[in-house]
Amino acid sequence: QKEVEQDPGPLSVPEGAIVSLNCTYSNSAFQYFMWYRQYSRKGPELLMYTYSSGNKEDGRFTAQVDKSSKYISLFIRDSQPSDSATYLCAMSKNRDDKIIFGKGTRLHILP
Amino acid sequence: GAVVSQHPSWVICKSGTSVKIECRSLDFQATTMFWYRQFPKQSLMLMATSNEGSKATYEQGVEKDKFLINHASLTLSTLTVTSAHPEDSSFYICSAKPRAGGYTFGSGTRLTVV
Numbered sequence: 001q002k003e004v005e006q007d008p009g010p011l012s013v014p015e016g017a018i019v020s021l022n023c024t025y026s027n028s029a030f031q032y033f034m035w036y037r038q039y040s041r042k043g044p045e046l047l048m049y050t051y052s053s054g055n056k057e058d059g060r061f062t063a064q065v066d067k068s069s070k071y072i073s074l075f076i077r078d079s080q081p082s083d084s085a086t087y088l089c090a091m092s093k094n095r096d097d098k099i100i101f102g103k104g105t106r107l108h109i110l111p
Numbered sequence: 112g113a114v115v116s117q118h119p120s121w122v123i124c125k126s127g128t129s130v131k132i133e134c135r136s137l138d139f140q141a142t143t144m145f146w147y148r149q150f151p152k153q154s155l156m157l158m159a160t161s162n163e164g165s166k167a168t169y170e171q172g173v174e175k176d177k178f179l180i181n182h183a184s185l186t187l188s189t190l191t192v193t194s195a196h197p198e199d200s201s202f203y204i205c206s207a208k209p210r211a212g213g214y215t216f217g218s219g220t221r222l223t224v225v
Contacts, residue, residue: 008152034213042218043117043204044155049213088154090214098145099214103154 003027006089006102014110019076023089023102026070030091033065034099035074038086047087048074079109113139113209117217124195124224132190132220134205140185141207145214146178149202161188195224 006023013019021035032051036044048063050056056063062075072091076083089102114137124130134144142163147155159180160168167180177199179191188207192199204219 032213036216041202041221043115043216046213046215096143096208098157098160100157101154106152 003100004089004091004102007105008103010106010108012108012110013079015079015081017079017109019079019083019107019109020073021076021087021089021105021107022071022073024069024071025091027093028067028070029093030100032092032095032097032099033063033072034090034092035061035063036088036090036101037083038088038104040086044088081109081111083107084109113207113212113215115205115207115215115217117205117220119220120218121221122223124222126196126224127194129191129193130195130222132192132203132205132222134188134190134207134217136186136207136209136215139207139209141188141209142185144182144188144205144207146180146188146190147204147206149204149219151202155204158190163188192222195222197224200224 004025035048038044050063053065053067060077064073086104086106088104090099092099116135118133144161146158149155158173161180161182163182169175182188200223206214206216208214
């Protein structure tokens with residue numbers, strides 16, 4: 001079993017819809033959870049950074065962490081065509097430890 | 112916010128030559144930087160952890176003599192791909208972590224070996 005599992009998609013949704021992306025993981029030692037957005041041929045851009053379980057909201061983005069289920073989610077409200085990208089979940093055990101990435105989910109927002 | 116600058120953004124080199132990629136943290140100091148490699152439509156694979164003033168730590172399967180890492184200052188780490196071959200063609204990305212918040216990534220370097 002891989003440490004971090006993420007459905008690669010692609011996921012296509014109409015503009016304005018709510019997008020739900022998620023990852024599961026196997027190592028209960030992970031405490032820091034991140035979501036990155038990556039456009040083609042660009043470096044990943046940090047969207048959300050959370051510690052332990054709970055919710056965090058930033059604009060149209062909401063990150064949820066459920067450590068008991070080893071499950072994390074990213075919700076995008078009012079999705080826009082410019083949100084079309086690959087979304088990678090990532091996590092680490094300690095604050096300054098190396099991070100482990102999911103495979104990334106390719107998202108297409110249809111105008 | 113924290114910015115990591117990576118240079119060059121793309122490079123083409125002949126087989127057998129060496130290529131150096133630079134990664135700079137512009138507005139923060141980074142005692143640790145990470146180097147990743149990414150193949151098309153694949154996730155980021157950690158190659159090595161670069162530590163300022165000491166030797167880098169390489170992940171299993173990564174040749175340390177082929178991918179030389181130097182972290183000479185708190186704001187600069189370099190990755191040198193030595194004796195490059197076509198199979199080394201890939202997208203190389205560095206990252207660093209400011210004191211607060213998550214890891215910040217450079218814009219990546221696309222290496223093509225011909």
